[in-house]
Amino acid sequence: MSTTTISAPAAFRGTVTQSRVARSEWTKLWSLRSTRWSLLAAFAAMVALGIIISSVQMGRWTHMSLHDRAIYDSIDTGVGGYHLAQLAIGVLGVLIISGEYATGMIRSSAMAVPRRLPVLWAKLGVFAAVTFVLMLVATFISFFAVQAIVASHHVDHAIGDPHALRAVIGTALFLTVLGALGVGLGALVRNTAGGIAALVGLLFVLPGITALLPSSIGDAISPYLPLNAGFTVTTSTFEDPHHLSTWVGFAVFCGYAALVIAAAAVQLARRDV
């Protein structure tokens, strides 16, 4: 054995605080290769999808119907990358907590922070902040790139045009809350496969099921489904007349996330890990 002393100087002894736990979660987030790749994938998807789609559309602009040209919304295309980014962000949200259950890391986390809830708040806070900043930058890049591409056919928008800035910031907000919902589901289900299944089911499968219902019922329920409510903040045009207004829809979406997170918090505080 080495001659290193086991003891450490007394000076460093500190207590657990919420900001220290957040610092720890920051380290945890960036020290996993899978996390870095997922965030990179979400960023690339957010930037690239709108650019690719608008390039294709401009290329075949003369073949598009007059109606399609008339309703062409370059704001929607500019933020459209979220259709792909949402999957990466949602799945990563599930993973940052279900990965701790899968590997047993949650036991180390719980021993270091026996009250446990600060770990959940820190995970949510760090992941939400990282997601918001990255997605906001990516959405701005996508927005301006798409406007530059569509300017040749004079269908571009300025960021100061009605809904434009709101749609850009709204897209980052939507993806942030969607990530938080993923964290909540991961914490609630405590299992990666189950958490992802719950996320996909809630966001993408439920709308399909309500589409099978009689339209009188389906149209009444549909606007309140998580994704339908949440995406109102990202768009300025609605194809389906049955939808909630922008901020009401987003508030409903936040409500879903809050409910899931509250249930996860109660369980995390009570159950054995």
Next chain:
Amino acid sequence: MVKRGGEADDRDMIEVEHVTKRYGEKLAVDDVSFVVRPGTVTGFLGPNGAGKSTTMRMIVGLDAPTSGTTRVNGRAYHDLEAPLHEVGAMLEARAIHTGRSAFNHLLAMAQTHGIGRDRVQEVIDLVGLAEVASKRVGAFSLGMGQRLGIAAALLGDPQIVILDEPSNGLDPEGILWIRTLLRRLAAEGRTVFLSSHLMSEIAQTAEHLVIVGRGRLIADTTVEDVVAKASADAAVRVRSPQVVALRQALAGDGVRIHSAESDVLEVHGVPSARIGELAAANGLILHELIPLRASLEDAYMDLTGDAVEYRTQAEPPAADELELAA
């Protein structure tokens, strides 16, 4: 028995009071009480499935007892403001994200308490992982994983150290390393609580013993007492062509005899000198008269005999294994 003293008496102690843990139908821990005192190594001994790990998990707040309480430094683990500075624990089950490097794992743990990078590097050096600290934990051998677990336990320089089966799956060098480390921790006056299913391993380092079986407390004793008991109960091996007559000559209160071979008896409860005298008095021939070494493992088996969950017909470990250890 658990005695509750004043505030100062709880310092560096682990207290388990009437703790019961039920998982559905299965009673994992059944009304167990004991105290682990500072400045000594306390062994937590019991067959596999006796409830050792569950009890340790309750001490560090991972599992909530169905009833009863556990305390560390006089407080519930849940209420500790800086748990890593008070208790360091390595539990048997994996508790490390395999995708993270050893350094980053320890750093993330350290940051919850504001512990700096210097200390992280210090514990990495202490457990001898300096060369692999930046490698993913998933690529670690079992022994490296155990060392990392111990590094995490020592991170906050805690006065109380809890280790669940620390030498499980280690090579001889690793076992020796852990043994040396445990002695150092005890020599520094720390409270060390160490579980094992092997008496021989516990006897290396522990003074105090808490023995459990099938979730119940079997004994709260000292290694010294178990050794004394084992010595008092040591057997004598007698080889004689006249075993039947010899059996009759030796029979009496508190005497247990069984034949190991057709011409060999193992006699409990009669000292070897007395056996020789009785044989002479009865005119019986003895070919061998060998006092067997007191076996800690035998004493432990006697204690836990009824509490072993899955029994085999295998022989208990040989006495010389213990001597090697001592």
